[in-house]
Each structure stands twice: as C-alpha cells, then as structure tokens.
Amino acid sequence: MQAIGVIDSGVGGLTVAHELMRQLPKEKLIYLGDTARCPYGPRSKTEVQKFTWEMVEFLLEKNIKMLVIACNTATAFTLNDLQKKLDIPVIGVIQPGARAAIKFTKNNHVGIIGTEGTIRSEAYTNALKSIKAEIEVNALACPLFVPMVEQGVLSGEQAREVVEDSLKPLKRYDQMDTLILGCTHYPLLKDTIQTVAGEHVTLISSSEETARETSTLLEVHQIQNKEKLFPVHQFYTTGELEIFIEISKSIFKDSNAQMVRINKANIG
Amino acid sequence: MQAIGVIDSGVGGLTVAHELMRQLPKEKLIYLGDTARCPYGPRSKTEVQKFTWEMVEFLLEKNIKMLVIACNTATAFTLNDLQKKLDIPVIGVIQPGARAAIKFTKNNHVGIIGTEGTIRSEAYTNALKSIKAEIEVNALACPLFVPMVEQGVLSGEQAREVVEDSLKPLKRYDQMDTLILGCTHYPLLKDTIQTVAGEHVTLISSSEETARETSTLLEVHQIQNKEKLFPVHQFYTTGELEIFIEISKSIFKDSNAQMVRINKANIG
Structure with a gap:
C-alpha cells in the first residue's frame, strides 16, 4: 500500500494529517515534521527551499504516491518547483484555502493570517486574485502563534491574550466575513481565534x-486506496520525540492512537 | 477564449452555472439545458446516456476545454464513460458533494435527496462509502421537486407543503447532521428545505x-483563463425559450444579466 507523504516545518501539519485520517480513512500517511528547524516563517526563501527538498527526498525514498506540503511557508516558496520536478501529484495548503474562501465569502472581503514568510510571499493574495480579482484581501502576519503552539499552549488566558493582541490590526476591517487560517498550526487555536474574530466570520x-x-x-489521478485494511501511519520528527508525541496525542485524541508510529528522523 | 461546457436536463444546472460565474468570474460558460426532454430522473439508464451524449456532441463542436455534467442523474449514468472517452477533463456533481459531506459531517450520518434515477443508481452511497466506509447513508428520492422547480414554484405555501411531505421519511433519522442536495434543481428550494430539515442539519x-x-x-490541468476580459456566456435550451429565460433571470438576478445570451438549440 503506497502512502501519501506529508511534510511540515513541525507539528502544524499534524492538523492536516488529522483531517486526512478523518476524511480519507483508507489512506496510509507518512509524515515528516522538521521540528528541529521550526519555525520556517522567519527564514529566507532559499533556506525554506533547501529544507523542504531535504524532507521531500526523505519521503521519496519511502515510495510515496502523492505529496502534501502541509506548511504554508513551504507551499509559498516551493509548490511550483515541486509540481514541475516530481512525477507524483503535489498539493499545497494555499490554493485549497483560497478556493474555499471564494466559495464562502458573500461580500468578497477576505482576511488572511499566517507566518511572516507566508504573508510576505503574498501567495494567498495572488491565489485569490488570480481566480477572482474583485476579492478584497487583508493579510496579517501573526509571528507569535507558531512558537506558542509548538510549546503546547493552545488555549487559556495566555493564548487568548496573544491572539487578541495579534488580531487587532485585522479587527479594524469589520466588513471581513471570511478569515483564512493560513498556517497549519492555527487550527489548534481555532476556538480562541473564532471568539476574538467574532461569530459572523467564517x-x-x-x-x-x-x-x-x-x-x-x-x-x-486514480490512485485511491481501495483496500479495506486499516492503515498504520508512520510519523517522523527531526526534533524532540517527547514533545512531538505529546502534541500528536492532543491532536489525535479522537482517533485510534495505535494506528500511528512515531520515530526520530535525521535529514539535512 | 475556450469555454467550460455545462450540461443539464433542464434549468437545474443553472445553479451550477451561477456558482461557476460567482466562483470563477474569468471563465466563459456554454450551457445546454435539455428542457424539452426534462426530467431525466424517471428515464432509463440507456435513454439518459443517449440524451447526454447528444448534449456533449453539441458542446464539443463549440470547442469547450472542460465539461461539467451539472445533472446528478446524468452524472450517475455517464460520468465514468465520458471521463474515459473524452480527451478534456470531465467533472460530475456527485463526487464533489460527497467529499463536502465527508468534510462537514461530525457524526458520519449523512442524508441524500435526489431524483429517482440518482437514488436508484446508488451513486452517492457508493461515492461516500468508497472513500469512508463508516458513513451511514439515508437516501430518499423526491420525484416532485424537479417538476415543481421547472414550473417556477420555488417558495411559498405550495413549495413548503411538497417539501414537508416529501422529507417525512428522512426526518425519522434525527441523527443526520448533513444533507446532500443531490440534484442541481434543489438549491432553488434551499431555504424551504433548510426550514423543514432543521437548522442543525448542514x-x-x-x-x-x-x-x-x-x-x-x-x-x-493548467487551463485557467488568465485574461482580464469579462466573458459573455452562451446559454442554450432545447425547450421553451420564454420559461428558460424567466428562471434564468431569477437565478442570475445578482449577476450581470448582459453577460448571458440565451438561444434555442436543436439536438437529438
């Protein structure tokens, strides 16, 4: 059974892995989180490209059938290149979010929050406007969110304060009816972000x-798995095994934890 | 500028056309509604296949770059065949709805309403279960909805009564949290269906x-239109021009009506 490869700068992509397991329960995943070098957000384009290729090579050796770049920063800087150079399908996290926002927005006012790298790249703005030029975009970098999530702070007073403070510049645009969580770490803060943004924002x-x-x-591409076996997923981190396992547990709490094997990986 | 071809048994596919215009405003559409032979729902598989091929040939002569089968019955009976035989991308309306339902449902209880043909084909049940076997499906044919919509009855007391009466068998399954409108005519009855189904159902x-x-x-497939011109869409009906124009107006009321040219087509 060939697996879907999933890469991320750390634990954020686990939210994508979790959704893949929920929406595609027949598919096997091999996940690699580059926790040792996380966050990618403040890094240069060249550095993100180098690190991403190292992760891709690690997964290609495991004979994956498709690649999911579960990191917005890596998508912004490497998607086009990977789509051209790999002979398996490659998907990033930016275009799907942009298309969903276009579907949901009623008044064409869309907000985006992400890392400095993602926001600086303007990848979301370009993705939105290339499809629908009349979309009004307000983009905001929230550099504190990823380090906070990587430390396991997902809710409570501290999370609330950081989110409230970070989103202030966006709150001025009260016409916004749709907000893209343009970083795969952010769904872990979804409840807090929803409270701060307001219930009228999707x-x-x-x-x-x-x-x-x-x-x-x-x-x-006709590469669905049609077997009825339950897949055993393989997860790798380049960093501390312990904190990766702990965050995985909190994300996969509603899934069968026995289906996941977590290991240490050495790349780069 | 090559167009996206859209086919339907009548006016139901106009809801797909409307969404295509809203979500993909740069794309030109050529639409063909086989109003003269609508509804397809109660027809045999062979008949639906013959009629659909006649529509496809009409559009292929207009050099379309992609085909949208905007009719659930036609999708159920012809999608696989058309995907194999045409050298342009072909999309139906069943798989996208199934995937959205899998994304939205929290408790895996999904309802489907559609024409007799669509429900009899079990195309939705197969699409859902092939991806996620644990989805519980309750499917129900609502044969009165299409004729009612084609006569322009979209709301009011009569619509409410017909919907209420038709959905009774489904209402017994109170666990259902997601309901697929498995017919492109049904979004025209969305408000009435939502009221009858209850607000807890997506x-x-x-x-x-x-x-x-x-x-x-x-x-x-890298076939997006990147021009900045506003496309002029071409709509064709095999039936009465007048009622087709009237229903189009009610669906496209928020769009620029000048962008649509409606003509009579002779096929078959």
Whole structure:
C-alpha cells in the first residue's frame, strides 16, 4: 500500500494529517515534521527551499504516491518547483484555502493570517486574485502563534491574550466575513481565534480544505486506496520525540492512537 | 477564449452555472439545458446516456476545454464513460458533494435527496462509502421537486407543503447532521428545505461544491483563463425559450444579466 507523504516545518501539519485520517480513512500517511528547524516563517526563501527538498527526498525514498506540503511557508516558496520536478501529484495548503474562501465569502472581503514568510510571499493574495480579482484581501502576519503552539499552549488566558493582541490590526476591517487560517498550526487555536474574530466570520481551515482537495486529486489521478485494511501511519520528527508525541496525542485524541508510529528522523 | 461546457436536463444546472460565474468570474460558460426532454430522473439508464451524449456532441463542436455534467442523474449514468472517452477533463456533481459531506459531517450520518434515477443508481452511497466506509447513508428520492422547480414554484405555501411531505421519511433519522442536495434543481428550494430539515442539519449544495472542484481541476490541468476580459456566456435550451429565460433571470438576478445570451438549440 503506497502512502501519501506529508511534510511540515513541525507539528502544524499534524492538523492536516488529522483531517486526512478523518476524511480519507483508507489512506496510509507518512509524515515528516522538521521540528528541529521550526519555525520556517522567519527564514529566507532559499533556506525554506533547501529544507523542504531535504524532507521531500526523505519521503521519496519511502515510495510515496502523492505529496502534501502541509506548511504554508513551504507551499509559498516551493509548490511550483515541486509540481514541475516530481512525477507524483503535489498539493499545497494555499490554493485549497483560497478556493474555499471564494466559495464562502458573500461580500468578497477576505482576511488572511499566517507566518511572516507566508504573508510576505503574498501567495494567498495572488491565489485569490488570480481566480477572482474583485476579492478584497487583508493579510496579517501573526509571528507569535507558531512558537506558542509548538510549546503546547493552545488555549487559556495566555493564548487568548496573544491572539487578541495579534488580531487587532485585522479587527479594524469589520466588513471581513471570511478569515483564512493560513498556517497549519492555527487550527489548534481555532476556538480562541473564532471568539476574538467574532461569530459572523467564517474561519477557513487550510487543513480541512487541503484534505478535501487531496481526496479530489486521488480521484483525478486514480490512485485511491481501495483496500479495506486499516492503515498504520508512520510519523517522523527531526526534533524532540517527547514533545512531538505529546502534541500528536492532543491532536489525535479522537482517533485510534495505535494506528500511528512515531520515530526520530535525521535529514539535512 | 475556450469555454467550460455545462450540461443539464433542464434549468437545474443553472445553479451550477451561477456558482461557476460567482466562483470563477474569468471563465466563459456554454450551457445546454435539455428542457424539452426534462426530467431525466424517471428515464432509463440507456435513454439518459443517449440524451447526454447528444448534449456533449453539441458542446464539443463549440470547442469547450472542460465539461461539467451539472445533472446528478446524468452524472450517475455517464460520468465514468465520458471521463474515459473524452480527451478534456470531465467533472460530475456527485463526487464533489460527497467529499463536502465527508468534510462537514461530525457524526458520519449523512442524508441524500435526489431524483429517482440518482437514488436508484446508488451513486452517492457508493461515492461516500468508497472513500469512508463508516458513513451511514439515508437516501430518499423526491420525484416532485424537479417538476415543481421547472414550473417556477420555488417558495411559498405550495413549495413548503411538497417539501414537508416529501422529507417525512428522512426526518425519522434525527441523527443526520448533513444533507446532500443531490440534484442541481434543489438549491432553488434551499431555504424551504433548510426550514423543514432543521437548522442543525448542514445542507450540501452539489452546485457550490462542483464549482469549487471545477476550480481545482482548471488548476490541475493548467487551463485557467488568465485574461482580464469579462466573458459573455452562451446559454442554450432545447425547450421553451420564454420559461428558460424567466428562471434564468431569477437565478442570475445578482449577476450581470448582459453577460448571458440565451438561444434555442436543436439536438437529438
């Protein structure tokens, strides 16, 4: 059974993995999180490209049938290149989120939050406007969110304060009816972000949307798994095994934890 | 500028066309509604296949770059065949709705309403279960909805009574949290269906979801239109021009009506 490869700068992509397991329970995943070098957000384009290729090579050796770049920063800087150079389908997290936002917005006012790298790349703005030029975009970098999530702070007073403070510049645009969580770490803060943004704003999780489009691509390329066996997923981290396992547990709490094997990986 | 071809048994596919215009405003559409032979729902598989091929040939002569089968009955009976035989991408309305339902449902209890043909084909049940076997499906044919919509009865007391009466067998399954509108005519009755089904049920419009996946396929096949011109769409009906124009107006009321040219077509 060939697996779907999933890469991320750390644990954020686990939200994509979780959605893949939920929406595509027959598919086996091999996940690699580059926790040792996380976050990618503040890094240069060249550095992100180098690190991403190292992760891709690790997964290609495991004979994956498709690649999911479950990291917005890596998608912004490497998607086009990987799509050209690999002979398996490659999907990023930006286009699915952009398409979902276009579907949901009623008034064409869309907000985006992400890392500095993602926002600086303008990848979401380009993805939205290339499809629908009349979309009004307000983009905001939230550099504190990823380090906070990687430390396991997902809710409570501290999380609330950081989110409230970070989103202030966006709250001025009260016309916004749709907000893209343009970083795969952010769904872990979804409840807090929803409270701060207000109930009238539809939050788009790039994780859910990417899992859905992965399903579409499996069908287009006719590479769905049709076996009825329960897959055993393989997860790798380049960093501390312990904290990775702990965060995995909190994300996969509603899934069968026995289906996941977590190991240490050495790359780069 | 090559167009996206859209076919339907009548006016139902106009809800898909409307969503395509909303979500993909740069794309030109050529639409053919086989109103003269509508509804397809009660017809035999062979008949639906013959009529659908006649529509496809009409559109292929107009050099379309992609085909959207905006009719659930036609999708159920012809999608696989058309995907194999045409050398342009072909998308139906069933898989996008199924994938959206899998994304939305929290408790895996999904309802489907559609024409007799669609429900009899079990195309939705197969699409859902092939991806996620644990989905519990309750499917129900609602044969009165299409004739009612084709006569322009979209709301009011009569519509409410017909919907209430038709959905009774489904209402017994109170665990259902997601209901697929498995016919492109049904979004025209969305408000009435939502009231009868209850606010706790998420309605999935196969029209919205198909437009979104059309966007995905345009990208996968790199055939998006990148021009900035406003497209002028061409709509054709095999039936009465007058009632087709009237229903089009009610569906496209928020769009620029000047962008649509409606003509009579002779096929078959």
